[in-house]
Amino acid sequence: xxxxxxDDWTExxxxxxxxxxxxxxxxxxxxxxxxxGALSSxxxxxxxxxxxxxxxxxxxxxxVLLGDGVEALGQKLFAYGADIVLVAEAPALGEYQPETYTxxxxxxxxxxxxxxLLLPATHLGxxxxxxxxxxxxxxxxxxxxxxxxxxxxxxxLGTFPVLGGEMYHTVACPEARPQIATLxxxxxxxxxxxxxxxxxxxLVEVNLGEARGWLTWVDLDAEADLPTVPLSxxxxxxxxxxxxxxxxxxxxxxxxxxxxxxxxxxxxxxxxEGWISEEQIVGVGGKEIAPDLYVACGVSGDVYHxxxxxxxxxxxxxxxxxxxxxxxxxxxxxVGDAKLVIPALLEALxx
Amino acid sequence: xxxSFPKEYQLFRRMARDFAQNEIKPRAKAIDRDxxxxxxxxxxxxxxxxxxxxxxxxxxxxxxxETGYCILAEELGRVCSSTATVIGAHxxxxxxxxxxxxxxxxxxxxxVPLAQGTAIGAFGLTEAQxxxxxxxxxxTAVRDGDHYVLNGTKQFITNGDIADIMTVMALTDPSLGAxxxxxxxxxxxxxxxxxxxxxxxxxxxxxxxxxxxxxxxVRVPKENVLGGFGAGFLTFxxxxxxxxxxxxxxCLGGAQAAMEASIQWARAREQFGVPxxxxxxxHFMIADMAVEIEALRSLIYRTAxxxxxxxxxxxxxxxxxxxxxxxAHRCIDxxxxxxxxxxYSRDYEIERGxxxxxxxxxxxxxxxxxxxxxxxxxFRPYGLRIPT
Amino acid sequence: xRIIVPxxxxxxxxxxSFRRDKERMFINREEWIIDPGSKAAIEAALRLKGEEDEILxxxxxxxxxDDALREAxxxxxxxxxxxxxxxxxAADVSVTARVLAAAVGRLGGADLIVAGRESGDTGAGxxxxxxxxxxxxxxxxxxxxxxxxxxGIEATRRWGEGYAMVEAPLPVVVTVxxxxxxxxxxxxxxxxxxxxxxxxxxxxxxxxxxxxxxxSPLLAKRAESFPPELEVGERFRGDPETVAEDxxxxxKRQKAIA
Numbered sequence: 001x002x003x004x005x006x007d008d009w010t011e012x013x014x015x016x017x018x019x020x021x022x023x024x025x026x027x028x029x030x031x032x033x034x035x036x037g038a039l040s041s042x043x044x045x046x047x048x049x050x051x052x053x054x055x056x057x058x059x060x061x062x063x064v065l066l067g068d069g070v071e072a073l074g075q076k077l078f079a080y081g082a083d084i085v086l087v088a089e090a091p092a093l094g095e096y097q098p099e100t101y102t103x104x105x106x107x108x109x110x111x112x113x114x115x116x117l118l119l120p121a122t123h124l125g126x127x128x129x130x131x132x133x134x135x136x137x138x139x140x141x142x143x144x145x146x147x148x149x150x151x152x153x154x155x156x157l158g159t160f161p162v163l164g165g166e167m168y169h170t171v172a173c174p175e176a177r178p179q180i181a182t183l184x185x186x187x188x189x190x191x192x193x194x195x196x197x198x199x200x201x202x203l204v205e206v207n208l209g210e211a212r213g214w215l216t217w218v219d220l221d222a223e224a225d226l227p228t229v230p231l232s233x234x235x236x237x238x239x240x241x242x243x244x245x246x247x248x249x250x251x252x253x254x255x256x257x258x259x260x261x262x263x264x265x266x267x268x269x270x271x272x273e274g275w276i277s278e279e280q281i282v283g284v285g286g287k288e289i290a291p292d293l294y295v296a297c298g299v300s301g302d303v304y305h306x307x308x309x310x311x312x313x314x315x316x317x318x319x320x321x322x323x324x325x326x327x328x329x330x331x332x333x334x335v336g337d338a339k340l341v342i343p344a345l346l347e348a349l350x351x
Numbered sequence: 352x353x354x355s356f357p358k359e360y361q362l363f364r365r366m367a368r369d370f371a372q373n374e375i376k377p378r379a380k381a382i383d384r385d386x387x388x389x390x391x392x393x394x395x396x397x398x399x400x401x402x403x404x405x406x407x408x409x410x411x412x413x414x415x416x417e418t419g420y421c422i423l424a425e426e427l428g429r430v431c432s433s434t435a436t437v438i439g440a441h442x443x444x445x446x447x448x449x450x451x452x453x454x455x456x457x458x459x460x461x462x463v464p465l466a467q468g469t470a471i472g473a474f475g476l477t478e479a480q481x482x483x484x485x486x487x488x489x490x491t492a493v494r495d496g497d498h499y500v501l502n503g504t505k506q507f508i509t510n511g512d513i514a515d516i517m518t519v520m521a522l523t524d525p526s527l528g529a530x531x532x533x534x535x536x537x538x539x540x541x542x543x544x545x546x547x548x549x550x551x552x553x554x555x556x557x558x559x560x561x562x563x564x565x566x567x568x569v570r571v572p573k574e575n576v577l578g579g580f581g582a583g584f585l586t587f588x589x590x591x592x593x594x595x596x597x598x599x600x601x602c603l604g605g606a607q608a609a610m611e612a613s614i615q616w617a618r619a620r621e622q623f624g625v626p627x628x629x630x631x632x633x634h635f636m637i638a639d640m641a642v643e644i645e646a647l648r649s650l651i652y653r654t655a656x657x658x659x660x661x662x663x664x665x666x667x668x669x670x671x672x673x674x675x676x677x678x679a680h681r682c683i684d685x686x687x688x689x690x691x692x693x694x695y696s697r698d699y700e701i702e703r704g705x706x707x708x709x710x711x712x713x714x715x716x717x718x719x720x721x722x723x724x725x726x727x728x729x730f731r732p733y734g735l736r737i738p739t
Numbered sequence: 740x741r742i743i744v745p746x747x748x749x750x751x752x753x754x755x756s757f758r759r760d761k762e763r764m765f766i767n768r769e770e771w772i773i774d775p776g777s778k779a780a781i782e783a784a785l786r787l788k789g790e791e792d793e794i795l796x797x798x799x800x801x802x803x804x805d806d807a808l809r810e811a812x813x814x815x816x817x818x819x820x821x822x823x824x825x826x827x828x829a830a831d832v833s834v835t836a837r838v839l840a841a842a843v844g845r846l847g848g849a850d851l852i853v854a855g856r857e858s859g860d861t862g863a864g865x866x867x868x869x870x871x872x873x874x875x876x877x878x879x880x881x882x883x884x885x886x887x888x889x890x891g892i893e894a895t896r897r898w899g900e901g902y903a904m905v906e907a908p909l910p911v912v913v914t915v916x917x918x919x920x921x922x923x924x925x926x927x928x929x930x931x932x933x934x935x936x937x938x939x940x941x942x943x944x945x946x947x948x949x950x951x952x953x954x955s956p957l958l959a960k961r962a963e964s965f966p967p968e969l970e971v972g973e974r975f976r977g978d979p980e981t982v983a984e985d986x987x988x989x990x991k992r993q994k995a996i997a
Contacts (some may be wrong), residue, residue: 036900073967098868098878123898127880130865134872139833139957142863150961162861165994166757167764170962171860214877215905222904224883224895227921232377260996268698279377285698287377288615293995304693307619314995315971316986322974332989334975334982344983349996366924400927406960414935424933476935 017092025177028054030082031105032065033124034073039349040189044080046183047192049147050118051081053156056149060084062114066104068094071201080191086112088206097213101128103207106135116156117330118147118219120250121182127181139173140180145146145187156181229263231280236262237309238290239282242269242346243298243319244338250275252342253297259349267305283308297338301326318342352560353407356418356652362421367426370399371501379431381702382558388437388513389558396478397468402441406450411466412459417593417658420598421651427463428604432707435557435601436697440509441465443594444715445472448518449537451593452578452586461516461537473514475505475538475564483720486519486529490566492536497573499523501566507714511562512547514540518590519566520583533583537575544569545663553705563662591716596654599671602679603647609679609686609704610640616690627689636685642734643678650674666728672719676711740792740887740909742784743849744816745839745870746777748800748807749860758895759968773807778814779920783885783913784853787918793817795849797842799827799835802941809933813925819848819937831956832861836869838954841947843874849910851892856881856914869913877911881922884918901937969993 028050032043050061063077063085068243074087075311086108092100102115105128109117133140141158145168148157155172156179162169169285231237238257240250250270257264266276267283282289283305290311297318299305306329309315317330318338334341356364375392382389383729385449396402396693405420406412413419428437446465449457464470481487501521505511517538524532538545548563578586614637617628626632654667683704687694712718727737754768773781779939786796798804808819822838830838844850852871857864864880871878877891883902884895889906897916908954925933944954973989975982990996 088991098871102872122838123881123896126864127868127878130868133865134764134833134836134869137957139831140863140865141958142865159962159964160862161966161994163752163755163757163764164859165966166752166755166962168966169960170957170964171958171960172961174486176957214911215879215907215918217905219897219904222902224902224919226883226919229918269901270537284616284693285380285696285700293990303619307616314990314993316990327974331969331987331993332973332975334986335981336976336982340979341982344939344979345986347980348983348987357934358806358809359931362806362813362933363927363930366930369924398926399924404927408928408931414931415927419927419931437791613794 002129013228025113025115027060027062027112027114027116028057029062029117029178030273031117031119031125032063032074032116033076033120033122034065034067034070035122039073039076040120040122042122042125042183042185043233044190045185045188046120047068047077047080047082047199049183049188051191053116053147053149054083056151057154059115062112064108066093066206070205075198078197079193079195080201081194081197085201086204087201088204090206090208092208092213095213095217096128097128097215098131099211100208100213102131102135103208103211105132105208106302107206107208108137108204109178111278117178117180119180119182125182125329129180134344136178136180138176140172140182140205141171142182142186144181145184147181147183149198150351153183155179160184169291182292228232231263231282231287232289233267234263234289235290235292236260236295237265237282237293237312238262238295239295239299239309240264240266240270240275240297241299241305242267242273243300244270244275245298247275249298249339251324252339254344256295256297256342259346260293260295262291262295265289267299269299281308296326297342299326299331300324353615357604360422362420363415364422364426365383366399367401367423367474368429370401371426371430375427375434376430378457379433380700382431382433382704383707384681388514388560388606389434393432393468393471394483395439396438401466402438402468403466404442404447404465406446406462406495410450411463413466416653416655417596418652420597421655423601424597425604425607425651428601429608430604431558432601432704433556434730435604436509436556436559436702437513438593439597439601440474441472444474444590444599445510445514445516445518447593448474448535448577448586448590451589456574457537457577465516469500470515471510471513473517473564474519474587475508475511475519477505477507478503479506483717485587487532488520488522488533490519491525492519492523492534492571494573495570496525498535498570499573501536501538501569501571503566505564505566507561508564509559509561511564511703512550512560516540517564520587523581523583527581527737529584531581534580535577535583537577537734538566538569538570541704542569542571543557553710555703555710557709586596590630592668593658594715595668595672596651596658596664598715599647599654599668599675602672602675602708603644603651605642605704605708606644606647606675606679609682609701610637610644612701613637613640613686613689616693620691633689636689639686640682643681647671647675647678666725668722669716669721669728672711672715673718673725676708676718679708679711740787740850741848742787742794742851742853743797743843743846744777744780744784744794744811745797745799745850745852745854745866746781746811747774747808747855747858747968748798749773749774749806749858752859753896757965762965765794771803771806773810774855774858774860775917776858776915778855778922779915779917781811781814781816781881782920782922783915784851785923787851787885788815793900795819795846796908797839799823799830799838805941808850808939809923809937809940812939813929813933814923815925815929819939821941821958822947823941826944826949826951826954829956830954831958832863832865833869833957834954836873838947838949838984839866839870840873841940841949842850842893843870845942845947848874850911852876852912853885854912854914856916864914867912871912873908874912877907878913879905879907879911880914880929882915885913886916952984966994967992
């Protein structure tokens, strides 16, 4: 184990002064990712942001792609805003390995010196970006939901959620370069594919040095048995009331819960109808819960039920009667028959 | 004077609360409705060391003293009086009697499995004709070689039908009466001649079993005499004296739960266009609950401290049980009033709390006995001696 | 096998409330807890622990983080170290990683380091990979199942639309998904011993031979803000298809769904 890295830090002057390092770094990079044989939508969102930032500062957008046999995909980055596309091809880069990808990108960064590097905050990006930032001894603003620029200081400002999304922090990396940020997929617009933009991919060599692919990807389609989330801790709860009328109506609630990644619950009425078990009752005599999202379907909303979710963050209610008590406590009050609205919701969610 | 709990107790309270809220609270309704002891919960509690909270670690206990035990009792009392009663009888009187008066051999043989929860304990004192008048017991213990032979029937024994080990008070010399004539024994319930009679059908704490236990020529080895021979009265008085503090703690938990439920309901329930929590009548009820709870809390934990530091505590422990049970009574009563019709419904926890609370003024020495104990202890410094 | 678990102490979020309209955060109840990700990491380590293995808990924090480390000991860790110094007060995630790396170095390294995937307060999710790079270890992040295999670890991690199973050699840094590990309660006797018998040594910047220059953060916070207010009683009417689209859009706006 090599601890010589500690030698730098024990001295009073640790490494080159960062202010000098700031100069000579230019241009905005996006480390592109391929998922299922195509550029991931998160990559495209990052390209859109890079283009915006580059236009504001007046610099180039580089699309950077690592892989084996990915040149044609690299070509597509032009249409999404890249001015220059670098593709590093090597058999060793054919599958994601933290060490080799870190080494390859670090090598390119040290050579070309981008001022900003964006990666998607996908599984790969979240795994790679911090390791890369540590390698480059630079700052990483992770899980950004929006980006902006401080033009006076030419600094990237990344905004990300903290405390479970109740607040946002906006952070900059004042001196170290490149400024790295990972972008939450889905938080940014998808840019249009401008087929008039094109260019020639630059194939670049990277020196992988001693870097090894330590991981063995045994199974890319593995299964996992996670502990079931109890109702009291679920973040998303979809609830059924008598307004669903029958078991078919209740089945829609189960489908909606699955689509939203949530847990099924109900009012006492749903229990009396035999659709849910006693443990799934929300309200007085049942559970008191505080989910992030509570969807009440066909529930009238008397206090015995609303008492159970009074601390929920966001309440959606679906009820044909717009004066039902539930409509007064809902953030999103849908006036309609749950049996018609839920199928439409399922369609809209799948889109 | 530092009134804060040392950090290990703060962490322990979090653990006990976590266990009570996540493992017991969701089951409390069913435990009461199904009238069954939640054995799986007791086992889980044992795995965390909760069945031996006050006992030294060298006997398999947690080493948390009476303070730790009151914390556990309070957290259990918040969620389920039945579970609190099962565990309370096991720790507070059954195992406690062996902790207080057992020999080293007896502690190794019996206290260790009780503290670790691999055996369940019960405390056999009460009989049909001997409740408050504990000295009127008739169960006999006659020496026969290396054994004593026990004959008699005990009544209203918590955990009587699930216990592996029972400390039993029996008459070894009827002519001497209470002082000198009663001896305590440790009885293994799988001894031939031991059987269970009726199980009580109680108004509350229905998830704890209250059994008639019958002794027909039950042979108990002489090594199992607990405490001094003929000094059984002292053994059980000592045990009951200490047990009272934790009972008060369980009442504290119940009172606290009643108040919190009332606050949550008053916030939600609207009448005349506003939450009833805005009404002064409700403010006054909640305030009265809060003040009594504060006073009870101070009493309980100061008493626990006195017990843990070896100070005399009979008056204070008795006060804990007396005041605790009556505070719990007033709090659950007010809670029912605040909940209105909902409080009367069997679907909600208030009516169960109301039914569970009432026994606290009756068992473990009725509140009348407690008043006598308090009076006796208060008068003594003034030179007045009251026979108890 | 030596397992090191870096843990973070955070303010219990259930004691906080937020008023978006007033742009204020209220601390209703100030309670400091072990971050759920860190707790899951302790649990994951405890499940792997065999007779010959030891688990060391580390925390970079204020003196109060001593309580978090005692709780880690009570849960079953063998030893714990508090890394605390005024000089760490301004630390960002890169500095924290550096301090942890120095401590791991001083301890002689580890076979396995298990951390939470991200913390419940700041949620940066960087400590694991930063530490792996600093130590030159392999890394596997966002793990939902972990076992010791023939030549290292077998980990099931989130990947693509589902999961992937990977093997990695020791030494390796693993970050675990908090929801994948049901954490155990500490045994009562260990809670008592954690405070009454056992020690939690404190290491300062000097102990770790970290000069001030090594402790200056790379990131600077520029602003705090709040998400947009949640409207109440917004009525949605019309035919189901339109209404459904509007509702989904509203939920996305409110970040209730992705």
